[in-house]
Amino acid sequence: MTQAFDCAAFTDAIRDALAKTLPGVDLAEEPNSDLAALTFVHPVHEATVVLLTEAADATTSVPTLLLAVVIGDWQDLAQKDGGAQMFGLNTRLMTCAVGLMPLNDDEIAVVLCRRMPAAAIAPDLVLGLVDDMVWDYAACAGWLEGSGPAAQQPAAVDPRPRLIGSLDEL
Numbered sequence: 001m002t003q004a005f006d007c008a009a010f011t012d013a014i015r016d017a018l019a020k021t022l023p024g025v026d027l028a029e030e031p032n033s034d035l036a037a038l039t040f041v042h043p044v045h046e047a048t049v050v051l052l053t054e055a056a057d058a059t060t061s062v063p064t065l066l067l068a069v070v071i072g073d074w075q076d077l078a079q080k081d082g083g084a085q086m087f088g089l090n091t092r093l094m095t096c097a098v099g100l101m102p103l104n105d106d107e108i109a110v111v112l113c114r115r116m117p118a119a120a121i122a123p124d125l126v127l128g129l130v131d132d133m134v135w136d137y138a139a140c141a142g143w144l145e146g147s148g149p150a151a152q153q154p155a156a157v158d159p160r161p162r163l164i165g166s167l168d169e170l
Helices: 007-021 074-079 084-091 123-141
Strands: 028-030 035-041 048-054 064-073 097-102 108-117
Touching (some): 007 048, 064 074, 074 108, 084 097, 108 123
């Protein structure tokens, strides 16, 4: 018989890896055997990161990890020039998708989302995936410091090691 996946233990391992890499960051954890959550504010990107580990269920035959990075309030971003068009980035993003997440009755957050099998990533590589999601979004949206729209900018050399490649590198 196959041993059940322990969401709390997997989330604990991610928490321990993050605590080593991001000392002093407040990591809020809600452990559970079927669904465990971990949240923190990324000290570099100043975005709230939510990690959800979920056991296999009727719709997913394997345990999954959801990474969500809250990048802004929908009302604020929709009012900016081109804000509503940000969802067109979903065709260009390689590491994540842009989505909306209701927070309460009157607040909707814009989030970067990625869901994958939990076994596909080692806990110490999760922070690298979060960083890749943010940098991928910033590059496609043209929000990197000193740049305009990404389509008008020459490709910059990224000194960071990438966990996930891009079609642009082929």
